[in-house]
Ligand SMILES: CSC[C@H]1O[C@H](OP(=O)(O)O)[C@H](O)[C@@H]1O
């Protein structure tokens with residue numbers, strides 16, 4: 001059964017390592033069948049809405065994007081009862097119309113990463129989820145309305161291309177991605193959004209533009225110091241956005257219009273007789289609803 005009580009999961013990216021507005025804060029260490037998440041989960045409430053926060057790059061930003069344990073992060077949040085997942089990320093921009101400080105509520109992704117664990121489903125339990133519309137339209141719309149209400153510059157829709165990093169792109173790559181029509185670039189939304197889908201979690205992303213990548217020669221190349229400066233200048237906006245979205249979404253939820261909460265009903269191909277007990281054991285949280293039907 002789809003849960004009615006809402007628990008908002010927030011994954012904080014570069015520069016977002018805590019939520020100051022959280023009340024009744026509890027830090028919880030979690031272990032998952034996929035290993036340890038990036039950090040302890042921080043549970044709390046804002047205006048009677050339950051939230052669970054996770055710092056994607058861990059305490060002190062010690063985990064680089066290509067070594068984040070994305071499976072453990074999504075499993076841990078699912079295990080903690082999260083029903084709606086919002087990612088906050090820093091990103092580069094390919095468009096003059098998306099300048100630094102703009103929050104891009106991306107709704108499509110291009111995955112250029114390799115060597116990352118991208119699925120919960122392995123030998124003994126095979127499933128193919130749809131990534132046609134990877135973002136929950138209701139969460140994305142709520143992000144847009146919250147940004148607008150707070151006068152945070154925002155743009156709804158757009159394609160986020162995810163590279164492995166940790167190096168920024170070469171100018172040739174940057175020009176290529178721009179020519180593909182990508183809007184923004186980052187290093188973390190993949191496989192995060194894929195795994196959220198496999199875990200039947202509605203997902204949306206607010207990607208804060210911090211730079212123009214390097215296609216825009218008049219701006220020079222990307223540097224971490226400049227990225228951090230932009231994040232610092234817009235950090236209050238991220239904090240206000242989290243508070244506003246919690247109040248807007250409220251403590252009770254209705255199912256996502258995307259139907260993601262029942263995604264596995266259409267995706268699993270391995271019949272019960274061919275499923276391995278080892279695979280099933282690891283899927284107790286991620287595929288719990290499906291397996292208990
Ligand atoms: C500090 S610049 C590069 C770094 O920032 C972004 O991280 P996140 O998405 O977690 O905010 C980008 O993806 C890179 O990991």
Ligand SMILES: Nc1ncnc2[nH]cnc12
Pocket residue numbers: 090091092093163168169185186187210211212213214222227
């Ligand atoms: N230009 C860029 N490329 C990849 N990840 C980023 N994160 C912030 N800016 C970025």
